Amino acid sequence: MKLLPTTPLEEVEQRGVSLFKKTFDSDPQIVAHAPGRVNLIGEHTDYNEGFVLPLALEMQTVIVGKKNGKDTCRVASEAFEGLVEFKPSKDLKPGDPLWSNYIKGVVVNFLRNGYDVPAFDAVVVSEVPVGGGVSSSASLEVAFATFIEAIGHHHLEPSKKALFGQAAEHEFANMPCGIMDQLISECAMRDCALLIDCRSLAFEPVEMKDPNTCILVCNSNVKHQLSGSEYPLRKQQCKDALTVLQSLDPKITSLRDASLEQLNEVKDRMSEVAYRRARHVISENDRTLEAAKYLRKNEYEKAGKLMTESHFSLKNDYEVSCKELDFLVDLAMGVPGVYGSRMTGGGFGGCTVTLLKISSLSSLLDKFEQEYEKHTGITATAFVTRPGSGASYKKLE
CATH class of the missing domain: 3.30.230.10 (Ribosomal Protein S5; domain 2)
Structure with missing residues (x-):
């Protein structure tokens, strides 16, 4: 590729x-x-x-x-x-x-x-x-x-x-x-x-100045239209979970104020879908703060692990991924030197972002080229970016 x-x-x-x-x-x-x-x-x-x-x-x-x-x-x-x-x-x-x-x-x-x-x-x-x-x-x-x-x-x-x-x-x-x-x-x-x-x-x-590390953005070339029902629906489901959490503690004004322990305490008082949406948001905030801490220390393996955990939370709890994005992440994580990979953006198509060693870039691109179109019928495109x-x-x- x-x-x-x-x-x-x-x-x-x-x-x-x-x-x-x-x-x-x-x-x-x-x-x-x-x-x-x-x-x-x-x-x-x-x-x-x-x-x-x-x-x-x-x-x-x-x-x-x-x-x-x-x-x-x-x-x-x-x-x-x-x-x-x-x-x-x-x-x-x-x-x-x-x-x-x-x-x-x-x-x-x-x-x-x-x-x-x-x-x-x-x-x-x-x-x-x-x-x-x-x-x-x-x-x-x-x-x-x-x-x-x-x-x-x-x-x-x-x-x-x-x-x-x-x-x-x-x-x-x-x-x-x-x-x-x-x-x-x-x-x-x-x-x-x-x-x-x-x-x-x-x-x-x-x-993020490490010259041996790079960021690869890969476009699945699956198009999405987020102004339909899915995006507003997720927002409403988060509000539904928040309402239940506020009955536990009125100081919780958004999901960022809640812990997973508090969410589990009121799990039986909300729908299973609202619970999973809130679990993603609360755990994602924790992952984001941790990832920033690791990146400051150039601990890319730990930051990358959190990125990949984020993808599976988006896939399973928030349900905004798709089979093409999942496949790109799976391919990336099978290449030595890849620290982490996840979907990025609103979901239902679009791009993945992968943190990896520069020395592994050509192997990853070859993997994408050999496997992605064969399995999906779609040609992906990719670019490397610096901040x-x-x-x-x-x-x-």
């Missing part, structure tokens, strides 16, 4: 500049960008006010544009035909094309919170894979929030920009996501994962 190349950011920016000039017959003034992410561990904990440990990809979404001095925003995308036009207004509604809703949602949230949004011309160019569980939507939201911050001469707290992106996702894409994706896209630090407390939005860098940096913008000369 060949690795997908990582296009240098400068090349992606230049594609954006060229597309802008072709589309609008003028020169842009601002380039903004924000990365996708992969989550090492801490899945489906963010909307339960828990802990997550993501890192930014080196792949970025780039916005190139400028104020246009008119009353209408115009946006083009390298990936889609046509030009989207809308007036910046608090009353904007979702519509077609669907990709433009993430942008409209960010615009609306700036306006509702008292920030001016001048009409603009802009183009979108992205290297972040769509539908692979690596947060292409969050990278688009945060990149556009950064672009608006630049053209509007605003200075927002990073957490506020992330919350604007999350709100856009909730209202304009009908996706009740947590805050992790937007926060890591905004706040990421090069060569570090971030241990994020999704209640306080506080975060700590977890350095990248978060959103930023620059003015063009």
Whole structure:
């Protein structure tokens, strides 16, 4: 299996500049960008006010544009035909094309919170894979929030920009996501994962600089659509478990406050499904905090073991994996030098993330190539990433 190349950011920016000039017959003034992410561990904990440990990809979404001095925003995308036009207004509604809703949602949230949004011309160019569980939507939201911050001469707290992106996702894409994706896209630090407390939005860098270790992201190329019933259903099941736990102790305001001992104490008072959902979330918070501790000490075997335990909890207790993701994890764990592997993202397809020795990379890729398509009929794709940096913008000369 060949690795997908990582296009240098400068090349992606230049594609954006060229597309802008072709589309609008003028020169842009601002380039903004924000990365996708992969989550090492801490899945489906963010909307339960828990802990997550993501890192930014080196792949970025780039916005190139400028104020246009008119009353209408115009946006083009390298990936889609046509030009989207809308007036910046608090009353904007979702519509077609669907990709433009993430942008409209960010615009609306700036306006509702008292920030001016001048009409603009802009183009979108992205290297972040769509539908692979690596947060292409969050990278688009945060990149556009950064672009608006630049053209509007605003200075927002990073957490506020992330919350604007999350709100856009909730209202304009009908996706009740947590805050992790937007926060890591905004706040990421090069060569570090971030241990994020999704209640306080506080975060700590977890350095990952070992040159002998790498992170492989493998896309199962099974597509998922999370805004259907499954994601909201999991969220409701967690709430059901929380309600029972609160009858035991009213100080438990989210699942992150509960222990497995407390959960087992009230197990008979909730449905078996709600129990398993809560068991995943509570144990996943513990695993995430432990994994961060081990990574800081370069104890990759221990951190990797927790990643693999996370996958089986997601498979069995949270039931968001699928046979293709399970197969990729099984293949990875059969290769010497692999520390741990798990599904990453919301589930029902998308990617796995694997922590391994660089010396084992070619063996793992060979294993994926030989076995995955033969068993599934699908060709997987993969890329290696280092922890990248978060959103930023620059003015063009």
